[in-house]
Amino acid sequence: MFVLIVGAGRVGSTIARLALSAGHQVSVLDEDPLSHERLDEGQSTSWEDAGGRFTVGHAIEIEALEEAGIDDADVFIASTDGDNTNLVIAQIAQRKFEVERVIVRVMDPARATWYSQQGLHTICPTSAAIGEFKAALEIA
Amino acid sequence: MYVVVAGAGKVGWNLARELIGKGHEVTLLENNRRRYLTIEEELEHSVQYGDASELWVLERAGIQRADLVIAVTGDDEDNLLICQIAREKYLCERIIARVNNPRNVQWFDLLGIKPAVSATDLILRLIEHEVPSYGLVHLLDLPAEQLEIIEVEVTTGAPAAGKSVEQIDLPEGSLIISVLRGGKGFVPKADTVVEMGDEVLLVLDPGLEEAITKQFAPDGLGESAN
Numbered sequence: 001m002f003v004l005i006v007g008a009g010r011v012g013s014t015i016a017r018l019a020l021s022a023g024h025q026v027s028v029l030d031e032d033p034l035s036h037e038r039l040d041e042g043q044s045t046s047w048e049d050a051g052g053r054f055t056v057g058h059a060i061e062i063e064a065l066e067e068a069g070i071d072d073a074d075v076f077i078a079s080t081d082g083d084n085t086n087l088v089i090a091q092i093a094q095r096k097f098e099v100e101r102v103i104v105r106v107m108d109p110a111r112a113t114w115y116s117q118q119g120l121h122t123i124c125p126t127s128a129a130i131g132e133f134k135a136a137l138e139i140a
Numbered sequence: 141m142y143v144v145v146a147g148a149g150k151v152g153w154n155l156a157r158e159l160i161g162k163g164h165e166v167t168l169l170e171n172n173r174r175r176y177l178t179i180e181e182e183l184e185h186s187v188q189y190g191d192a193s194e195l196w197v198l199e200r201a202g203i204q205r206a207d208l209v210i211a212v213t214g215d216d217e218d219n220l221l222i223c224q225i226a227r228e229k230y231l232c233e234r235i236i237a238r239v240n241n242p243r244n245v246q247w248f249d250l251l252g253i254k255p256a257v258s259a260t261d262l263i264l265r266l267i268e269h270e271v272p273s274y275g276l277v278h279l280l281d282l283p284a285e286q287l288e289i290i291e292v293e294v295t296t297g298a299p300a301a302g303k304s305v306e307q308i309d310l311p312e313g314s315l316i317i318s319v320l321r322g323g324k325g326f327v328p329k330a331d332t333v334v335e336m337g338d339e340v341l342l343v344l345d346p347g348l349e350e351a352i353t354k355q356f357a358p359d360g361l362g363e364s365a366n
Binding site for chain 1: 193194195196215216217218220221225228229243244246247250251
């Protein structure tokens, strides 16, 4: 599988490394060139030597998406730090580039819920954290 | 009319002020605390503090009963999302989005957010109107209605010059609605003769520009084919 990950923060870069070591092709797009360091962190070989791709660019720029290989992507993961950016680029991946699987991180539970009702696969870390707190506090 | 305006920059603040001045009810939303406090001194309860892409902020502003939602923040993704949520979640019939970076117009089109207003495009449109070497000027585009109104100046040697309206070989789906001659406009009849230098207004189906230009301004074709 070819996985394109947009946003190489803690989550994006970790998922990228896991997907690569699981044998997938992985391309990462981030506007900050320094975010590349997170991909190399704790690894014996560099990201590129391990077979990964890295592109510097903003996800809403069509050239950046194309350079990162969106035309060949089977999976698109939107994990920048902006909910609205993630929701927009996820819909671009889905509607313009017809990527088969699109997964989008949305911090705001309200927007995550509504967009998942509209057919986007959303992941909401805030809801996950609330769930864990509830479990820790043993409240329903 | 009840209008929700997202983003109280120069555009949003002035829009809100003008709309209030015209007697409309307005809620302006601003995410920057300091900016909000400054504006609140003037607009009082007509401005609210909060991120306009948060559903509860929109609901507190009464988006459910808004007749018009205008998203004019400095961030295109925010403007896109706010308009999409306004239309698709809150079923607001009329939206207007600002496009900050004209390269993003394609994404507003993709998600069906219209009208999307780009200052760059507006200025280009004005230049098109001001520079006479451009053969054909779009006066009005209504893509949803499949309708355009254009203006074209009749150039020397154009097939239409010296012909009456009924003789001009117009493509199906186009109609001459007015002729401007010597600074005055009139509605032509079938026997009105179109002269070189006339400015002719036509209503047409989209996509007929090239056929129209061939008849009225064949030399301007290269420049006007945008």
